[in-house]
Amino acid sequence: MNYVLPSLRLWLATILICVVGYTGLMLVFAQTMAPYQANGSIIEVDGQAVGSELVAQDFSSPRYFWPRPSAASYDGMGAAGSNLSPTSADLAARAAETVARYGATAGNPVPADLVAASGGGLDPHISLDGALYQADRVAAARGLDPAWVRDLIEQQAAAPGAIFAPERIVNVLQLNLALDRLEE
Amino acid sequence: MLSAILTTILIVGGTALLAWPLGIYMAGLFSGRFASADGLFARTVGGAPEQDWKQYSIALFAFNIVMFGFVFALLATQHMLPFNPDGQGAASLDLVFNTTASFTTNTNLQHYSAESTWSYLAQIGGLMWLQFVSAATGIAALAALARGIGGKPTMGNFFVDVQRASFCVLLPLAMIVAAVIALNGVPMTLQGAAQVTTLEGVAQTIARGPAAAFVAIKQLGTNGGGFFGPNSTHPLENPTFWSNAFEMVAIILIPMACVWMFGRIIGRPKHAMVVFGVMAALLLIKLVASVGFETAPTQAFMDLPVTQDVGNLEGKELRLGATTGPLWAVLTTSTSNGSVGAMHDSLNPLTGLVPMAGMWLNETFGGVGVGMINMFLYIVVAVFVAGMMVGRTPEYLGHRIEGREMRLAVLALISHPVLILGGTALFAATAWGQDTLNNAGAHGFSEILYEFSSAAANNGSGFEGLGDNTVPWNIATGLVMLIGRYLPIIVPLAIVGSLMAKRRSAESAGTLSVESSTFGVMLFITILIFGALTFFPAAALGPIAEHLTSMR
Numbered sequence: 001m002n003y004v005l006p007s008l009r010l011w012l013a014t015i016l017i018c019v020v021g022y023t024g025l026m027l028v029f030a031q032t033m034a035p036y037q038a039n040g041s042i043i044e045v046d047g048q049a050v051g052s053e054l055v056a057q058d059f060s061s062p063r064y065f066w067p068r069p070s071a072a073s074y075d076g077m078g079a080a081g082s083n084l085s086p087t088s089a090d091l092a093a094r095a096a097e098t099v100a101r102y103g104a105t106a107g108n109p110v111p112a113d114l115v116a117a118s119g120g121g122l123d124p125h126i127s128l129d130g131a132l133y134q135a136d137r138v139a140a141a142r143g144l145d146p147a148w149v150r151d152l153i154e155q156q157a158a159a160p161g162a163i164f165a166p167e168r169i170v171n172v173l174q175l176n177l178a179l180d181r182l183e184e
Numbered sequence: 185m186l187s188a189i190l191t192t193i194l195i196v197g198g199t200a201l202l203a204w205p206l207g208i209y210m211a212g213l214f215s216g217r218f219a220s221a222d223g224l225f226a227r228t229v230g231g232a233p234e235q236d237w238k239q240y241s242i243a244l245f246a247f248n249i250v251m252f253g254f255v256f257a258l259l260a261t262q263h264m265l266p267f268n269p270d271g272q273g274a275a276s277l278d279l280v281f282n283t284t285a286s287f288t289t290n291t292n293l294q295h296y297s298a299e300s301t302w303s304y305l306a307q308i309g310g311l312m313w314l315q316f317v318s319a320a321t322g323i324a325a326l327a328a329l330a331r332g333i334g335g336k337p338t339m340g341n342f343f344v345d346v347q348r349a350s351f352c353v354l355l356p357l358a359m360i361v362a363a364v365i366a367l368n369g370v371p372m373t374l375q376g377a378a379q380v381t382t383l384e385g386v387a388q389t390i391a392r393g394p395a396a397a398f399v400a401i402k403q404l405g406t407n408g409g410g411f412f413g414p415n416s417t418h419p420l421e422n423p424t425f426w427s428n429a430f431e432m433v434a435i436i437l438i439p440m441a442c443v444w445m446f447g448r449i450i451g452r453p454k455h456a457m458v459v460f461g462v463m464a465a466l467l468l469i470k471l472v473a474s475v476g477f478e479t480a481p482t483q484a485f486m487d488l489p490v491t492q493d494v495g496n497l498e499g500k501e502l503r504l505g506a507t508t509g510p511l512w513a514v515l516t517t518s519t520s521n522g523s524v525g526a527m528h529d530s531l532n533p534l535t536g537l538v539p540m541a542g543m544w545l546n547e548t549f550g551g552v553g554v555g556m557i558n559m560f561l562y563i564v565v566a567v568f569v570a571g572m573m574v575g576r577t578p579e580y581l582g583h584r585i586e587g588r589e590m591r592l593a594v595l596a597l598i599s600h601p602v603l604i605l606g607g608t609a610l611f612a613a614t615a616w617g618q619d620t621l622n623n624a625g626a627h628g629f630s631e632i633l634y635e636f637s638s639a640a641a642n643n644g645s646g647f648e649g650l651g652d653n654t655v656p657w658n659i660a661t662g663l664v665m666l667i668g669r670y671l672p673i674i675v676p677l678a679i680v681g682s683l684m685a686k687r688r689s690a691e692s693a694g695t696l697s698v699e700s701s702t703f704g705v706m707l708f709i710t711i712l713i714f715g716a717l718t719f720f721p722a723a724a725l726g727p728i729a730e731h732l733t734s735m736r
Contacts, residue, residue, distance in 0.1 A: 003246035006229040006343045011250050013228050014350055018316040019309055022355060026362045026397040030372035037369045040378050040392040040420065049380040052390050054369055054419040057382040064383065068502075076390035077299055077377060079414050081499045081527035083649030084484075085627040087734035091484035091498065099488050109489040116482060116497035119417025119527045125502045129491070161425030164191045165505030167494065176383055 043173065051173050052076075056122045059176065062141040065126070065134050067172045068113055069098055072121030079120040102133070128157045128168040131175065142183065152178060188475055188507040195511065196471070199433045199440060200464075206437065207444025213348050214327040214340075215449060225347040234338040237681030240328050241674050243342035244321060248288060248670075251317055255310040256284045259302070268303035269376030270391070275301060282658035287314035289669035290322060290551055292402070292409030292522050292644035293635075293661060295653040299391035299412050304374060311409060312398050316358075319405025319438075320349035322553030325673050326442055327449065329557060332680035333581055334450035335688065339677070349553075353438070354405060362400035364430050369423030372396040395421060403434035406551040408522030408644040415524045416512070417501050428504045428525065432515055439519045439549035442556045450581065454699040459559060462708050466548040467518050470538050474510035477535040483735055496535075499527030510535055517542030520551030522644025529622065529631065529647040533735065536647070537727035540634055543641035545715040546600065551642060554669075557676050564593040564679065566703070566710040570696050579695050583683040592682070596675040600640055601718045603664050607636035608722065616656040622649025626733065630726035635661065640668040 030038035041053040051057045056067040058074040067074075071082035084091040095115045104110035111129040131153045139146040156175050157168040216222055226232035235243060258265070263274045275283075279295060286293045292315075298307060324345035332339050366372045371392040378390040395411040399421055402409055416422040416431055443463065447456020481492035500509045509526030516523055517539035528539055542548065547558035568585050571578025578585040611617025611632050621628035631647040638645055639661040646652070652661070696703060 003243050007247040007250045009229045010247055010343050010346060014317050015313060018350055019313050023308055023394055023397050026372055029363055030366040030396055034367050038372045040371045040390055041369050042378050051380050051382055054423050055390050057388055061384060076388050079412055079418050081414055083527055083529035083622050085623045086482045086484055086496050086498055086530060086532050088484055088623055095485050095488055104489045106489045109491045112490050112492045112497050113502060115485060115490050119499045119501050120414035122419050123501050124419055127502060160503045161505050164187055164194060165425050166187055169502045
C-alpha cells in the first residue's frame with residue numbers, strides 16, 4: 001500500500017501533464033504558428049491537394065523529373081527502406097533495372113542518388129546532378145529548350161545545410177510543378 | 185570531408201557545451217534546491233518519506249508495473265477507443281507484449297510500422313507517456329545511486345525524483361525541441377492521413393498525426409521509437425537539415441549532462457571530468473571509424489555505370505547531408521537511443537559494426553541515467569583490478585570494494601553478453617531466426633546479432649530488414665529487454681546499499697585517485713577488455729566476415 005497508491009497518483013499526474021497538457025499545448029502552438037507544416041505540408045493547386053512538399057510521389061512519365069527509387073513504392077502509409085546490404089546481389093539486380101530505365105552507359109553514367117533507395121522511401125529530393133541528368137529527357141518530351149530546363153533546375157537547387165551540407169539538392173515535386181506552371 | 189568535420193564539431197561539440205549547464209541545473213534539482221516544487225511533488229503522491237536502496241527499488245518496480253499494465257491494456261484495446269482516425273485494428277497480443285516491454289524499458293524496439301499499427305491515442309497516451317516516465321525512471325535511479333555513493337544516509341524518494349525528471353528536465357526541453365521541429369515541418373495534428381491526387385493522377389495517402397510532440401521526447405529521453413515506421417529517415421519526422429541537427433543534439437544532451445550531474449551530487453566534479461573524458465574518447469574513436477567506413481561507395485553499384493562520389497547512399501536521405509548516416513548511427517547507439525537517421529541494415533559492413541560495438545559497451549554516455557549507472561559498474565571493476573595490481577585494498581570514494589560488491593558488479597556486467605550471445609546463438613541455429621532474414625550469409629547473421637544487442641542494451645534500433653514481428657522474436661526480445669533493463673538498475677543500487685552499510689574511510693596517499701589520468705586510462709582499458717573482447721568472435725562471424733568476403 002505504501003507503494004501502490006503513490007504509483008497511481010504519479011500515473012495520474014504524469015498523464016495529465018506530460019500527455020494531455022504537453023500535447024494540447026504543442027497542438028495549439030503548431031496549428032497557430034505553422035498550420036501548413038503542422039498539417040503535413042500539403043500543396044494545393046486550384047483547391048486540389050496534389051501532394052506533400054516533403055513526401056516523394058511516383059513519377060514515371062518522361063515529361064516529369066523522376067524521384068529516387070522507393071522500397072515502399074511511394075506509399076505514404078507504409079514508408080520503408082530496402083534494408084539490403086550494400087554487398088547484396090539483390091541490390092545489384094535492382095540497381096541494374098534502374099540503370100536500364102535511365103539508359104545509362106559507361107560514357108554517360110547516372111548519379112548514385114537516382115539508383116540508391118532512400119531510408120524512408122519517400123525522400124522528396126534528388127541531387128542537382130541527378131536533376132541535370134534528366135534535363136534532356138524532360139526537355140525532349142515537352143518540346144522545350146534543354147538550356148531553359150537547366151536554368152529552371154539551377155533556380156530550384158539549394159544547399160540543405162549551408163557549409164555543413166553544401167551539396168545542392170532539388171525538390172522533385174516543386175520542380176515538376178514549376179515545369180507545369182511555366183508551360184501553361 | 186570538411187563538411188563532415190564541421191558537422192561533427194557542430195553537433196558533438198555544441199551538445200557538450202550545452203550539457204555542462206544542464207548538468208549543474210540537474211544536480212541542483214536533485215539535491216533539493218527547488219524546495220517549493222519538491223513540496224508540491226511530495227503532496228502530489230501523498231508524502232515523500234526517505235527511502236533506502238530496497239525501498240527505492242520496490243517503489244521503482246511498483247511504478248514500472250503500473251506503467252506496463254496501463255499501456256498493455258491501452259494498446260490491446262486501441263481499436264475500441266477514440267482518437268483513431270485511420271481506423272487501426274486490434275494488434276496481436278505478442279506484439280502488444282513486445283511493444284509494452286520495449287517502451288517501459290526505455291528501449292523502443294519496434295516490431296511494427298507505427299502508421300499502419302497504432303492509433304493516435306495508443307501512440308500519444310501510451311507510448312509517448314512511457315517515453316517520459318521510463319526516461320525519468322532512469323534519471324531517478326542515477327540520482328539515487330549518486331546520493332548513496334556520495335555519502336547521504338538515504339537514497340531519496342523515487343516518486344519525487346520521477347516528477348523532478350519528468351516535469352523539470354524532460355518536459356521543458358521537449359517543448360523547445362517540439363516547437364523547433366514543428367516549425368521545420370514535422371506534423372502536429374489530430375487529423376487522419378491526407379488524401380492527395382498526384383500530378384500523374386494517382387491517389388496517394390500520406391500518414392500524419394501529432395508527430396512533433398512525440399519525436400521531441402523520443403530523441404531527448406534516449407527512447408528512439410519513431411512516430412513513423414522508418415523513424416527519422418521519414419521526411420515528415422525529420423524534414424530539414426536543421427531539424428536533423430536539433431534531433432541529433434537531443435540524442436546526447438541529457439546523457440552527457442548526467443555525467444556532470446553525477447559528479448556534482450557526489451561532490452567530485454573532477455572525477456566526472458575523467459569519466460566524461462573516457463566516454464568522449466570512445467565516442468570519438470567510433471565517430472572517426474564510422475564516418476570513414478561509410479565514405480566507401482555502394483559495393484553493389486560497382487559494376488554498373490553509376491557515378492559514386494559521396495559514399496554509400498543506399499538507405500540515406502539527401503536533405504540530411506552525407507555525414508548524418510554514420511554520425512547519427514554512432515550517437516544513437518552510444519546512448520541507448522535507437523532512433524535512426526539512415527537505415528543501419530544498408531550501412532557498409534564495417535560501418536554497421538560500429539553501432540553494434542556501441543551497444544555492446546553501452547556506456548559511452550549511454551541511456552539517460554542508466555548510461556552513467558553502467559559506467560559505475562565498470563568503475564567498480566576498474567578500481568578493483570587496479571587495487572589488486574598494486575596490492576592495496578580497492579577503494580572508491582572512500583568505500584572499500586570487496587568480494588560481495590565485485591560479485592554483484594560482474595553479475596550485472598556479464599548478463600549483457602549472456603543475453604546477446606545466448607539469444608543470437610539460439611536464433612541463428614533455429615528456424616526462429618533463419619526464416620526471418622532479409623539478407624543472406626554473414627549479413628543475415630549480423631541482423632540477428634544486431635537485434636539481440638539492441639534489445640539487451642535497451643537501444644531499440646535495428647537492422648530493419650529482419651522480419652521480427654513473429655511470436656518467437658516478440659517474446660524473446662521482450663524478455664531480454666526486461667532483464668537487460670532492471671538487472672543493471674537494481675544491482676548497482678544493491679552495490680551502493682552494501683557500501684553505505686560499511687564505514688567510510690578517508691582517502692590516503694595510497695589510494696588510487698579517481699581524479700587522475702591514470703585512473704582514466706585504467707577505466708578505458710577495462711572497458712575495452714571487458715566490453716569489446718567478449719564480443720569479438722561474434723563480430724568476426726558477422727560484419728568482419730562480410731567485409732572480407734564481399735568488399736573489393
